[in-house]
Amino acid sequence: MSALSIRNLWKEYGDQIVLENVSIEIESRAFVALVGPSGCGKSTFLRLLLGQEGQTRGEILLDGVPLPREPGPDRGVVFQRYSVFPHLTVLGNVMFGKELQGSRRAARLFGAARHTVEEEARAMIAAVGLSGSEAKYPAQLSGGMQQRLALAQALIMRPKVLLLDEPFGALDPGIRTEIHVLMKKLWHEAPMTVVMVTHDMREAFTLATRVVAFERPRDRPEERLRYGATITRDITIWPPRQAGQASIFRPDRDGPVASQGQ
Template identity: 80%
Template sequence: MSTIVLDNVWKEYGDQIVLEKVSLTIASRAFVALVGPSGCGKTTFLKMLLGEEAPTRGTITLDGIPLMAEPGPDRGVVFQRYSVFPHLTVLGNVLLGKAFTGSKIAARLFGASKRSAVEEARQLIADVGLAGSEDKYPAQLSGGMQQRLALAQALIMKPKVLLLDEPFGALDPGIRAEIHVLMKRLWHETELTVVMVTHDMREAFTLGTRVIAFERPRDRPEERERYGALLSRDIDIWPPRIAGEPSIFAPDRDDPVMPLGLAQDDLAPTQGDNP
């Protein structure tokens, strides 16, 4: 399980209020898209979920336990700027988290633990569509391939929560569409709760199970420091998207496999039906 609960959360920097009165429950395995104008606190909200920032007031819990005051392995993150290490190969980048877990001083794996980690990393690299690129360096990869690598790097630690900070904003539309398909598949196949910041409304409604908007209701220059952004909209996607289950209303190529006995053609209009 990976249920996130925010109770009356405020975030202030000195006299400046960034977010106020945020109370929210994010169900386990939801895919929440955060939208809103620039500067309304979306990234600050994400940093609080990561543990990089602490709420000024209020509490945030994960499965009933207060979040640690620093990022932990239960939360993975992917940024718009690829968080990969240029001096490491694709395989080396994906293995790094495992290496630090195995030996925090040497950051190396040995023996059976190394063989197991390498096998797991190679499978994950294949899962994100980078099979055959294990020995390449990030500079040899396209932007879309680097973002796939960043996803594999985050997922190798099996986080409960995956945080995405505008991760696809710099990609060309065609590559972004491919990454959307990959992201939906990973969400269906893994035990992940996903929280994504995006400025792209279409992306929010394409990927999310729920779209949450932040807004500053008082945004005049003299009010910006005294009043923070509020949660202004909370929209559940209809028909509902449920992780691991196909949609019988609007099936598409990235849905999970249809249940046995129900083929894709069964959902298409037959001759004589209304389109």
């Protein structure tokens, strides 16, 4: 399970209120797109879910348990700027998280343990369409390939929650469409909840099960420090999308990619 409960969440930086009384229930395996004007707190909200920052007030629960206030393997993240290690190969990047988890001091596994992780990494590399690139370095990859690598790096840890911070914004339109197809496939196949920040409304309505808008209802200059952003719209996509199942209305667009031969 991977249900999120955010209750009466506030985030303040000194005298500035960024998020004000945010409450939302996100069901397990949902795909939620966060939209809204620049500077309205969407990325701050994502950092709170990641544990990179702590809330001022309120609580965040994952499957009914308070979320630890530091990043952990239960949450994966992919940023717009590729968060891969330039000195490691594709295979090394995908294996790194598992190696660090298995050996925090050396960050390297040996023998049978390393063989197991390498097989898992190669399978994940194949799942994101990078077979044959295992020995390449990030600088040798295109932007779309680097983003595939970042997804593989996050997903090999089998996170309950995958956080995406404008991950496809820097990609060319054609490459972005390919990554959208891949993202749908991974969401259908992996037991995870996805929360994505995007400025692209078409992307939000193409991928998500829900589109949630953050705004500052009181946004005059004299109000911006005293009042924060909150959720002003919560739109469930219709026809509904459900992870692992094809839509009875649009199975070619909203079904598991593998079953549609894409």
